Amino acid sequence: MNVEASQDGSQRGQLLFRRTSAACNMLSDKLQHVRIHSEGSTSQLCAPPPPPGAAAAGAMSQDGGPQLQRDPSILSQQPSQQLLMRGLTIDTTRYPSQSDMACTPDYATPVEQQFHVDYDIGAACQNEDQESRSPAKSPVRHIKRPRHAAGAWPGLEERESEVNSQPSQSQSSGRSQGDGPSTSSKQQTQSGCTFSLPPVAVPPRNKSRFARPHSPATFKNPFLTGGDPDQQHCINSSMPKQLPLVSSLHIKFKVHKEIGSGSFSRVVRATHRLSGLDYAIKRCRDALRRDSDRNRWLQEVQAHAAVGAHPNVVQYFDAWAEPDMEGDMMYIQLELCQESLGSMVATTKDPWRELELIGLMKQMASALAHIHAKGMVHLDVKPDNIYSGLDGAYKLGDFGMATLKHGHWHVEEGDARYLSGELLQGRTSALDKADIFALGASLYELASGSELPKSGPVYQRLRQGKITMLPTFTTQFLNVIKTLMHEDPAQRPSAEAILKLPLCCKAQLPMASVRRTSV
Numbered sequence: 001m002n003v004e005a006s007q008d009g010s011q012r013g014q015l016l017f018r019r020t021s022a023a024c025n026m027l028s029d030k031l032q033h034v035r036i037h038s039e040g041s042t043s044q045l046c047a048p049p050p051p052p053g054a055a056a057a058g059a060m061s062q063d064g065g066p067q068l069q070r071d072p073s074i075l076s077q078q079p080s081q082q083l084l085m086r087g088l089t090i091d092t093t094r095y096p097s098q099s100d101m102a103c104t105p106d107y108a109t110p111v112e113q114q115f116h117v118d119y120d121i122g123a124a125c126q127n128e129d130q131e132s133r134s135p136a137k138s139p140v141r142h143i144k145r146p147r148h149a150a151g152a153w154p155g156l157e158e159r160e161s162e163v164n165s166q167p168s169q170s171q172s173s174g175r176s177q178g179d180g181p182s183t184s185s186k187q188q189t190q191s192g193c194t195f196s197l198p199p200v201a202v203p204p205r206n207k208s209r210f211a212r213p214h215s216p217a218t219f220k221n222p223f224l225t226g227g228d229p230d231q232q233h234c235i236n237s238s239m240p241k242q243l244p245l246v247s248s249l250h251i252k253f254k255v256h257k258e259i260g261s262g263s264f265s266r267v268v269r270a271t272h273r274l275s276g277l278d279y280a281i282k283r284c285r286d287a288l289r290r291d292s293d294r295n296r297w298l299q300e301v302q303a304h305a306a307v308g309a310h311p312n313v314v315q316y317f318d319a320w321a322e323p324d325m326e327g328d329m330m331y332i333q334l335e336l337c338q339e340s341l342g343s344m345v346a347t348t349k350d351p352w353r354e355l356e357l358i359g360l361m362k363q364m365a366s367a368l369a370h371i372h373a374k375g376m377v378h379l380d381v382k383p384d385n386i387y388s389g390l391d392g393a394y395k396l397g398d399f400g401m402a403t404l405k406h407g408h409w410h411v412e413e414g415d416a417r418y419l420s421g422e423l424l425q426g427r428t429s430a431l432d433k434a435d436i437f438a439l440g441a442s443l444y445e446l447a448s449g450s451e452l453p454k455s456g457p458v459y460q461r462l463r464q465g466k467i468t469m470l471p472t473f474t475t476q477f478l479n480v481i482k483t484l485m486h487e488d489p490a491q492r493p494s495a496e497a498i499l500k501l502p503l504c505c506k507a508q509l510p511m512a513s514v515r516r517t518s519v
């Protein structure tokens with residue numbers, strides 16, 4: 001160490017700073033057993049005696065770190081075995097002998113101030129080039145330290161302690177003695193000073209401790225594969241369960257208010273945290289415990305997903321299941337719509353105009369034509385399941401009853417008010433026409449402004465296609481409704497045929513007339 005300074009007291013702080021930096025150079029890099037000449041005497045830097053002697057003579061610095069002291073009386077002694085500085089172990093037995101040392105006298109600093117070492121050597125070593133102002137060329141060879149994220153891998157501490165417990169490498173190059181930045185967390189200086197680098201991120205060895213959970217099952221969607229009945233029921237209670245700490249719903253979405261509920265589900269408006277888009281998230285009312293309930297939900301998801309995108313179908317986006325203490329919570333992420341026509345009718349008493357209803361018929365026929373073309377049927381068409389979309393179109397939703405047109409699956413009965421006569425009799429040969437009957441019944445309900453009966457003579461008459469004439473509607477329109485509700489399913493037009501009816505062709509799509517309410 002080569003320090004030149006006057007004895008001017010104002011420069012002592014600077015000197016101390018320089019000395020500190022220079023000491024860092026020495027300690028981190030090269031030998032350094034330092035002899036200091038001061039006030040005509042020679043003293044040797046050494047470690048304080050180990051405990052219990054350490055308790056005496058201010059062996060510890062204020063922050064608890066050990067403090068190096070001058071001890072002229074031990075000039076002739078061998079250096080102590082270790083210097084302990086801020087957790088760094090400096091093995092002084094590896095130091096060169098005193099005769100190897102080249103030290104520069106320090107005439108400027110009072111003895112007490114010299115080498116009051118309570119700085120962080122590791123940090124100082126990193127800044128060695130910036131900090132040191134010694135005119136002597138620094139013999140430090142730079143040790144490249146890999147950038148890392150400490151603790152980036154679980155088990156890193158374990159790995160680090162493994163590395164640190166290895167025997168010290170011999171002093172030689174000043175470069176890392178390890179096998180590359182990915183494995184070595186210990187560095188040696190030329191002097192043999194050994195200090196630990198912060199741990200380098202390496203994958204854990206013990207993979208079993210970090211084994212991934214089972215991958216969930218991947219289901220075949222029978223609505224896409226043509227309806228192999230064996231594929232219909234796939235979810236069962238033996239699926240692996242892992243209770244999530246936080247529901248994906250709250251991880252992925254900011255949940256706002258509930259916007260609706262049905263017999264099986266609750267629906268909330270939620271904002272996707274990443275995209276900022278709003279969705280309707282449909283969640284089962286209670287955790288599902290029975291396989292039959294899980295499969296009913298799965299069938300709805302698969303049917304809705306298989307339908308794909310259509311401007312008059314509520315868009316399906318995603319679905320997931322989360323194990324719960326009680327069973328399984330199921331979620332479906334859907335296009336957000338305004339309220340359903342059913343609840344709109346209940347809240348606003350405005351009668352529907354013919355043009356509005358023709359527009360609705362046309363859009364629902366388009367949705368059904370799309371669904372039927374996919375070989376599927378909805379089987380739950382009703383005002384409660386028709387939504388006015390935010391884009392100004394009507395949307396058919398709720399595919400909980402959807403099934404295959406020509407499948408041999410069990411057909412569940414939908415809402416009795418919209419159920420066709422043949423389904424009541426258990427005839428399922430023309431399921432697509434049951435959707436057409438339900439559409440006719442829905443239009444008639446909106447036109448009449450009163451709820452359809454669930455039973456009784458009027459109920460039976462409607463199943464025979466006998467409807468009451470409504471004065472505010474044209475005969476042409478009412479005849480179309482009568483045809484849709486024809487007793488014989490074969491006499492009902494297909495969804496495609498409805499779109500070609502003169503009434504629909506004449507009418508402009510009254511998209512702007514979609515009744516809007518706030519979500």
Ligand SMILES: Nc1ncnc2c1ncn2[C@@H]1O[C@H](COP(=O)(O)OP(=O)(O)OP(=O)(O)O)[C@@H](O)[C@H]1O
Nearest residue numbers: 259260261262263264265267280334335336337398
């Ligand atoms: N995509 C959506 N956008 C806005 N609101 C929705 C949406 N889907 C459903 N809702 C609201 O949630 C309510 C319940 O939804 P849905 O009818 O699908 O549930 P459900 O349990 O299947 O009902 P159901 O009793 O007919 O079986 C609807 O009446 C509607 O008010």
